[in-house]
Amino acid sequence: MSLCEVVVPGPWWHGLTYSLDVPAVVGARAIVPLGAGERIGILSRIFDDDPPGESAYVIKPVKSVADSLPLLPTRLLELFEWGGKVFLCGTGEILRTAVPSSLLVAGADAVALTPLRGDPGGEYREECIYTCSHIDRWSRYRERLEGSRGFIALFPEQSLAAEFWSSLPEEIRRETVLWPPLGGKRLLAAWLAARNGEVRGVVGGPGAVFAPLQRVDTIIVDEESSGAYRAYKRPFVNSRTLAGRRARLESASLLLAGRVPSSRVFLRGSPRSNERPGGARLRFVDIREGFSASSLGVEGATPLTKALLSGTEECLASGRTALWLLDRKGYAGEVACEECGNAVRCDICESAMAWEDRNARLRCPACGAVKSLPDQCPVCRGLLLVGKRPGLEALFPVAASMAGEGRHSFLVDDARSTGKRALGEMRERLVAGGIVVGTRRALSLCDQVRAGFIAWIDVDAELRSVAYQARFTVFSMVWESLWRGKDGEERVVLLQSRRPGAGWQRALKLGWGAFWRQELNERKELGLPPFAYLIEVKAAGMAQKASMIAGFQERGLFPMDPGVGSTAFWVASGSLSPAREVLAPYFSIKCSGRGFPEVSVWID
DNA sequence: CCACCAGAGCTC
DNA sequence: AGCTCTGGTGGC
Numbered sequence: 001m002s003l004c005e006v007v008v009p010g011p012w013w014h015g016l017t018y019s020l021d022v023p024a025v026v027g028a029r030a031i032v033p034l035g036a037g038e039r040i041g042i043l044s045r046i047f048d049d050d051p052p053g054e055s056a057y058v059i060k061p062v063k064s065v066a067d068s069l070p071l072l073p074t075r076l077l078e079l080f081e082w083g084g085k086v087f088l089c090g091t092g093e094i095l096r097t098a099v100p101s102s103l104l105v106a107g108a109d110a111v112a113l114t115p116l117r118g119d120p121g122g123e124y125r126e127e128c129i130y131t132c133s134h135i136d137r138w139s140r141y142r143e144r145l146e147g148s149r150g151f152i153a154l155f156p157e158q159s160l161a162a163e164f165w166s167s168l169p170e171e172i173r174r175e176t177v178l179w180p181p182l183g184g185k186r187l188l189a190a191w192l193a194a195r196n197g198e199v200r201g202v203v204g205g206p207g208a209v210f211a212p213l214q215r216v217d218t219i220i221v222d223e224e225s226s227g228a229y230r231a232y233k234r235p236f237v238n239s240r241t242l243a244g245r246r247a248r249l250e251s252a253s254l255l256l257a258g259r260v261p262s263s264r265v266f267l268r269g270s271p272r273s274n275e276r277p278g279g280a281r282l283r284f285v286d287i288r289e290g291f292s293a294s295s296l297g298v299e300g301a302t303p304l305t306k307a308l309l310s311g312t313e314e315c316l317a318s319g320r321t322a323l324w325l326l327d328r329k330g331y332a333g334e335v336a337c338e339e340c341g342n343a344v345r346c347d348i349c350e351s352a353m354a355w356e357d358r359n360a361r362l363r364c365p366a367c368g369a370v371k372s373l374p375d376q377c378p379v380c381r382g383l384l385l386v387g388k389r390p391g392l393e394a395l396f397p398v399a400a401s402m403a404g405e406g407r408h409s410f411l412v413d414d415a416r417s418t419g420k421r422a423l424g425e426m427r428e429r430l431v432a433g434g435i436v437v438g439t440r441r442a443l444s445l446c447d448q449v450r451a452g453f454i455a456w457i458d459v460d461a462e463l464r465s466v467a468y469q470a471r472f473t474v475f476s477m478v479w480e481s482l483w484r485g486k487d488g489e490e491r492v493v494l495l496q497s498r499r500p501g502a503g504w505q506r507a508l509k510l511g512w513g514a515f516w517r518q519e520l521n522e523r524k525e526l527g528l529p530p531f532a533y534l535i536e537v538k539a540a541g542m543a544q545k546a547s548m549i550a551g552f553q554e555r556g557l558f559p560m561d562p563g564v565g566s567t568a569f570w571v572a573s574g575s576l577s578p579a580r581e582v583l584a585p586y587f588s589i590k591c592s593g594r595g596f597p598e599v600s601v602w603i604d
Numbered sequence: 605c606c607a608c609c610a611g612a613g614c615t616c
Numbered sequence: 617a618g619c620t621c622t623g624g625t626g627g628c
Contacts, residue, residue: 006616010617016616035615037619057616092617106619592615592617 002048004062006030007080008041009104011596013090013587015044017055018062027070027077029103031063035592038063040104042095044077069113071103071195075249076212082245088535088580088599089235090587097235098210100188114196122217125253128271130512132259132483134222138164141220144255145172151201151218154243156226158205159444164222165203172200179204179211206231206239209246216250219243225262227473236600259483260476260512264530264604267520276511277482282493283307284500287458303458303496304398311453311494312402312435319433320452324399325481327439327462329413331355331394332387335362335373339382344374355387392437395457399435412438412445423448440477446485454481455494459505468528469602471504475515478508532572534602535579539567540595544586548597551582576601 004024005015018032020043030043043065080098084091095104102108131137145151145168155161158181165178177193179202180186193199195212202211206229221229221243229240240262247254261271285307312322332355335344343352346364353362353371360373376383387394396411403409408429411417417438423445426436430449436442440462445451456462462474482493495505507515524531537559539545545567549559552571555578560570573579586597 008616010615012615012617014616018616032616035619036613036621037615039615039619055616059616096617589615593613596617 002046003059004030004043004047005045006032006041006062007044007077007091007095008032008034008039009096010039010092010589011090011587012092012589013084013584014589015091016041016589017059019059020046020062020065022062022065024062024065025068025070027072027074028068029066029071029108031066031106033060033063038106040066040106040108041092042072042077042099044081044091066108066110067113069115071111071113072099072212073116073214075246076210078249079210079242079246082249083237083242085580086241086245086576086603087235087237087601088576088583089237093235094237097207097231097237100191101183102188103191111192112196117197117214122251122253124248124251126247127253127255128261128265128269129255129257130259130261130271130273131257132275132479132488134259134484137222137257138167140257141222141255142168142172144218144220145201148201148218150213150215151220152208152211152213152216152243152246153201153203153220154208154222154229154239155203155205156223156228157444159447160222161204161208163447168203175200177202177204179208181205181207209239209243216246217252218255219247219250219252220255221257223258224256224265225258225260225472225476227469234598234600238603241603260479261516262530262604263472263516263520263523266512266516267530272513274511276509277493278489281482281489281491282495282508283311284495284497284505286500287460287496287498290496305496307494308455308457308496309402311455311492315453315492316403316407316433316435318452320450321430321433321445322435322453322455323442323445323451323481324395324435324437324455324457325440325442326392326395326437326457328389328391328458329354329356329393329439330363330391331357332391333389334387335385336388337377337380337382338384338386340377340380342377342379343388344378344385347371354391357393389461392439396437399437403435407432408434410434410436410438412436412442443477443481443484446481446488450487451485451491452487453492453494455496456481457496459495459497460499468523468526468534471519472515475504475507475512479512482508527572527574529602530604532574533576533579535571535573536600536602537569537571537583538598539569540586540597542567544594544597545569548582548586552579555582557582 001021004018004020006018007015024043026043026046028043029040031038031040080091080094083094129137129140177190177199180190197214202208221240224240230238256265285305287303290303290305315322334352335355346353346369348369349367351364351366353364356363362373363370392413400409410426427448463470552559557571557573
């Protein structure tokens with residue numbers, strides 16, 4: 001009879017204590033009573049000599065143990081624990097995303113497990129490769145993988161992972177899995193193959209960082225600064241950061257690579273590069289020098305400049321494809337009254353509504369509510385409602401008429417138009433060139449078609465987001481547009497801007513070193529990542545929010561509070577431990593009835 | 605008469 | 617969050 005700790009998938013930050021009266025190993029699944037029912041968790045610790053002391057709760061016995069061998073290697077459990085601490089989400093949340101759900105639901109099947117092999121006994125090493133050409137980077141990766149006995153290669157997008165995987169020599173590919181991006185049977189099969197040592201390595205998107213390989217001596221993170229490594233749903237972990245930790249835990253060598261380093265890597269190692277685009281490849285034009293193409297009902301500001309048209313023409317003449325990029329879906333960004341100037345707002349959340357299509361449907365960008373264009377201004381009853389900030393729908397007809405007869409033009413603005421089938425079709429039709437109008441997602445088309453010209457229609461608009469990393473996101477996107485794809489180095493990139501070539505845009509000519517030096521000065525001043533952690537908390541209620549804010553203030557941390565309308569607030573902190581101390585009480589299992597707050601952490 | 609579902613209650 | 621128990625509803 002001994003006590004043990006079990007990590008159960010759930011929002012609690014702590015493991016649960018049970019008594020254990022059957023033989024068991026750490027890393028095995030245990031079925032435990034919880035609340036009215038039972039759950040499956042992972043045995044994370046077994047205390048054999050501690051006598052059960054006084055406790056505030058009744059310790060129940062583990063019902064049964066599902067595996068006679070560890071399902072998870074200890075190093076992976078340590079990684080989960082570390083991730084739970086760093087991303088302020090708890091081990092249980094990491095477990096939920098890292099292990100296929102079919103293994104952790106009540107009544108989960110027994111699985112065949114082979115004994116774990118011993119320590120690889122390597123040494124942690126770190127290396128950076130920053131080169132704009134992905135061909136060069138990828139061949140370096142392949143060299144590394146030749147001698148590796150266990151590896152993880154991470155890519156920010158599944159399509160890149162798939163492409164790299166198929167570029168592997170046959171004898172490596174045979175022993176490697178392309179990590180499935182979604183759950184389900186395929187993930188379970190890949191997961192078990194990795195767990196049982198049937199494969200040498202995995203190649204995949206961000207999720208592959210959790211592949212339960214028994215031995216890992218090499219971890220590669222391609223495009224390590226990419227925002228895609230940050231999960232878009234709970235728990236908000238960053239796979240790049242986890243990969244770094246995993247390399248340390250496994251004593252593996254870590255290869256951080258990309259076109260641009262992230263702020264943290266830049267700050268730590270000051271990697272150098274003097275790659276910059278050749279003079280004629282990068283063009284700036286003042287958006288106000290543009291002329292207006294009128295679109296029905298939209299104020300004539302579709303920003304078309306001579307430079308845009310001539311660049312597009314040149315590109316089409318060489319039989320390549322021109323990309324016009326604008327992150328504004330729909331017909332117009334908003335609709336306003338010509339008489340009083342007020343925007344048409346959402347009935348539910350009061351955000352300015354976007355004009356979605358030519359059928360005069362309005363959609364709220366914040367909450368998704370839909371209504372039709374009103375006949376008159378809801379504020380002053382004025383009759384003249386006009387679209388502002390024209391979007392892709394308004395831009396597309398211009399592109400279509402420019403492409404002319406015999407050339408294709410496409411609108412790429414949602415998941416449907418970037419699906420596999422749509423992409424294949426587009427690639428076929430664009431062999432002789434054409435025009436694609438789309439959001440930033442359309443950039444991935446560079447892998448498929450010969451993009452000879454890329455125009456950022458309103459590059460300042462990409463910066464409208466208030467997020468502190470907005471400037472870096474835009475910089476790295478534009479930088480990417482200079483290099484991504486097969487013949488990136490012959491491509492012309494045009495930025496239409498109100499301050500052409502000034503501010504952060506100057507760094508496009510000088511390289512990312514110049515960008516980061518300027519940006520980091522500013523962030524240091526403001527105490528933002530990578531100089532501090534930025535924590536976003538969404539409380540489970542206003543009362544909870546108030547008490548959490550008070551807790552932070554007691555520890556000398558002063559949250560930024562957007563106001564009474566919202567249960568969210570932000571804190572910047574040089575270290576995570578005070579935040580952990582403040583928040584931990586709200587993540588005890590005792591709080592289940594009240595509901596749990598939602599936390600996310602930005603590291604760089 | 606029972607299958608099905610929404611809601612409540614509980615949580616080392 | 618997620619499990620199970622409850623009580624109500626409705627289909628036949």
